[in-house]
Amino acid sequence: MAPTLTDLIVVGAGPAGANAAITACAHGVDVHLFDEAPKAGGQVWRAPVDDLPEGNTPEAHEGSALRDCLAVSGVTVHNGQRVWSTLIKSDGEFQVDSLGPEGPMTVQAPRLVAATGAYERIVPFKGWTLPGVMGLAAATVLLKSHGVVPGERPVIAGAGPLLLAVAAGMLDAGVKPLAIIDLDSRVDWLMRLPALLTRPNLAARGAGWVARVRKAGVPILHRHAVRAVDGHDQMTRVTVSPVDASGAFIEGNDKHFDADALVVGHGLTPGGDIPRLLGARMQHDALRGGYVPQMDVFGRTSINGLFAIGDGAGIRGVDAAVTAGQACGLVVAHEADRLDTIRFEREVAPLRKACNRQNRFSDAIGGAMALRSGQVASVPKSAIVCRCEDVTRGEIEAAGDAGASDVNQLKHFTRTGMGPCQGRMCGEVAASLLAQHLGVERHAVGSFTARPPLRPVAMGELTGSFSYDDIPIPEPAPL
Amino acid sequence: MTGKRKITDHRVSVTITVDDVPLSVPRGEPLATALWCEGHLCLRHSPNAGAPRGAFCFMGVCQECSIEVDGHLVQTCLTPAQEGMTVRLKGAP
Numbered sequence: 001m002a003p004t005l006t007d008l009i010v011v012g013a014g015p016a017g018a019n020a021a022i023t024a025c026a027h028g029v030d031v032h033l034f035d036e037a038p039k040a041g042g043q044v045w046r047a048p049v050d051d052l053p054e055g056n057t058p059e060a061h062e063g064s065a066l067r068d069c070l071a072v073s074g075v076t077v078h079n080g081q082r083v084w085s086t087l088i089k090s091d092g093e094f095q096v097d098s099l100g101p102e103g104p105m106t107v108q109a110p111r112l113v114a115a116t117g118a119y120e121r122i123v124p125f126k127g128w129t130l131p132g133v134m135g136l137a138a139a140t141v142l143l144k145s146h147g148v149v150p151g152e153r154p155v156i157a158g159a160g161p162l163l164l165a166v167a168a169g170m171l172d173a174g175v176k177p178l179a180i181i182d183l184d185s186r187v188d189w190l191m192r193l194p195a196l197l198t199r200p201n202l203a204a205r206g207a208g209w210v211a212r213v214r215k216a217g218v219p220i221l222h223r224h225a226v227r228a229v230d231g232h233d234q235m236t237r238v239t240v241s242p243v244d245a246s247g248a249f250i251e252g253n254d255k256h257f258d259a260d261a262l263v264v265g266h267g268l269t270p271g272g273d274i275p276r277l278l279g280a281r282m283q284h285d286a287l288r289g290g291y292v293p294q295m296d297v298f299g300r301t302s303i304n305g306l307f308a309i310g311d312g313a314g315i316r317g318v319d320a321a322v323t324a325g326q327a328c329g330l331v332v333a334h335e336a337d338r339l340d341t342i343r344f345e346r347e348v349a350p351l352r353k354a355c356n357r358q359n360r361f362s363d364a365i366g367g368a369m370a371l372r373s374g375q376v377a378s379v380p381k382s383a384i385v386c387r388c389e390d391v392t393r394g395e396i397e398a399a400g401d402a403g404a405s406d407v408n409q410l411k412h413f414t415r416t417g418m419g420p421c422q423g424r425m426c427g428e429v430a431a432s433l434l435a436q437h438l439g440v441e442r443h444a445v446g447s448f449t450a451r452p453p454l455r456p457v458a459m460g461e462l463t464g465s466f467s468y469d470d471i472p473i474p475e476p477a478p479l
Numbered sequence: 480m481t482g483k484r485k486i487t488d489h490r491v492s493v494t495i496t497v498d499d500v501p502l503s504v505p506r507g508e509p510l511a512t513a514l515w516c517e518g519h520l521c522l523r524h525s526p527n528a529g530a531p532r533g534a535f536c537f538m539g540v541c542q543e544c545s546i547e548v549d550g551h552l553v554q555t556c557l558t559p560a561q562e563g564m565t566v567r568l569k570g571a572p
Contacts, residue, residue: 036539036557038559043538049507049508049509049559050506050507050559051490051491051505051506051507052490052507119536119540120536120540129525129530129532130531130533131520131521131522131531131532131533131534132520132533133533133535134534134535134536134537135535135536135537137536137538138534138535138536138537138538141537141538142482142512142537143485146508146509146512146537147484147485148482148483148484148485148512148515148516149482149483149485150482150515151482151483152483173483173485174483174485175483175485232531233520233521233531234520234521234531234533261482271540384528384530387525387532387535387541387543388525388542389527390525390526390527390528390530419542420542420545421540421541421542424540424541425535425536425540425541455539456542456545456554458551458552
């Protein structure tokens with residue numbers, strides 16, 4: 001099947017990718033935009049499922065506006081298509097293969113933008129694999145897209161601003177969380193205040209959530225973390241303990257909650273699979289959540305024509321993602337000779353300013369969500385780290401003792417990261433555990449090698465239906 | 480019942496079967512969410528330790544909610560409920 005040829009392929013229709021596509025297209029660049037969700041918006045601006053009304057939050061309005069804008073933009077949008085392979089052809093062009101309702105698709109372009117967003121990172125504790133425990137970001141999906149509150153008696157735990165956003169969302173839906181368990185102290189949040197106030201709108205939203213939670217009388221346990229979850233076929237009890245500034249548990253003051261759901265998250269990790277798969281130079285950046293491509297302000301990576309933007313290129317948040325998307329769209333149009341230098345400079349200047357303003361805010365939020373040494377050190381030896389393959393911390397450290405000196409060796413020794421999620425859920429934590437055990441810096445143990453397929457796909461769907469009689473078989477070579 | 484549908488909406492109901500038991504759920508609601516709301520939190524057991532597992536990330540990353548629907552392994556958090564779907568939990572591989 002001959003590939004469809006275009007000027008630009010964008011993977012990911014969240015705030016970064018969709019804006020890059022719209023901006024480039026507005027300047028005459030032919031764009032194909034892929035997303036695995038049925039509607040554009042990414043996670044933060046995720047659309048409600050079919051037949052549910054749009055929500056009434058700022059994110060819902062922004063997401064709705066983006067989808068309206070995309071619909072009239074001229075961008076060729078492929079929703080529900082899962083990109084499972086990206087490769088660089090011998091002529092330097094990018095080939096992207098996807099699968100979805102439109103069937104298998106192959107598109108080729110001289111430029112590729114990876115805007116694939118982030119995954120949630122959860123530091124393991126006893127019982128975190130029990131049904132009833134879900135991610136904090138997962139809870140936002142249920143609340144804003146599926147119209148569902150995760151439980152009747154939920155506990156919310158972890159780090160960062162999502163704790164309060166989820167609590168406020170639950171309260172709006174008529175469910176009072178039993179407690180909010182925040183890794184940070186009040187003082188930690190006060191110290192971030194000046195940076196947060198650089199984005200008054202966002203700071204005001206945060207203040208609104210705090211007021212909502214206070215008014216409802218939801219207890220907030222600062223400097224606490226989940227120590228264990230108990231239950232048989234599903235969780236029934238959450239145990240929390242106080243922690244120190246590094247996130248390590250302080251003994252002797254456990255509290256218990258009889259909860260039917262635990263919503264827990266410790267920040268985000270960039271989903272930089274495409275740059276890694278294509279061999280772009282990567283570096284570890286704890287503040288940005290993990291491995292990120294080395295790139296300039298426009299998202300240009302070390303590979304000619306490959307761009308990385310949005311949270312997938314380092315956690316910076318939604319506003320920075322929009323700016324990065326617009327700037328990337330402009331630079332693509334400029335490189336493709338659709339936008340002259342004078343106009344390019346004029347249009348990109350305000351985006352650069354916005355980017356500088358947003359960075360301070362992003363740094364403060366990134367600091368709240370970065371992985372802490374004591375958190376990693378507190379993972380119990382018997383706790384499962386790699387959920388897919390049931391690998392415990394003890395087994396990871398035993399592999400380290402047996403000579404596994406980087407995460408790919410760890411994978412060979414223990415199968416960590418070899419299961420269906422391909423290390424997306426455990427990679428950062430497993431690597432940090434190994435590094436801590438070996439007494440080396442995090443970057444010294446590297447990251448899992450990325451390989452296709454980027455998403456699990458059924459072979460039958462790739463091959464389609466065929467008859468063996470239609471397969472051309474050459475004459476056997478003479479003996 | 481664990482999850483709570485917060486919107487008393489007028490969505491069309493469809494009937495799916497879960498281990499041969501019919502279940503009425505809103506059309507288009509992702510199967511993982513529908514199962515969660517109906518109290519089916521445990522979807523499968525992990526292949527090595529045999530420990531109970533349920534939907535976890537709800538955004539297509541963790542693969543914990545991959546179970547057999549109409550004879551195929553699918554990520555139920557990405558699969559909207561449609562009339563007549565057959566979900567297998569017990570004894571599934």
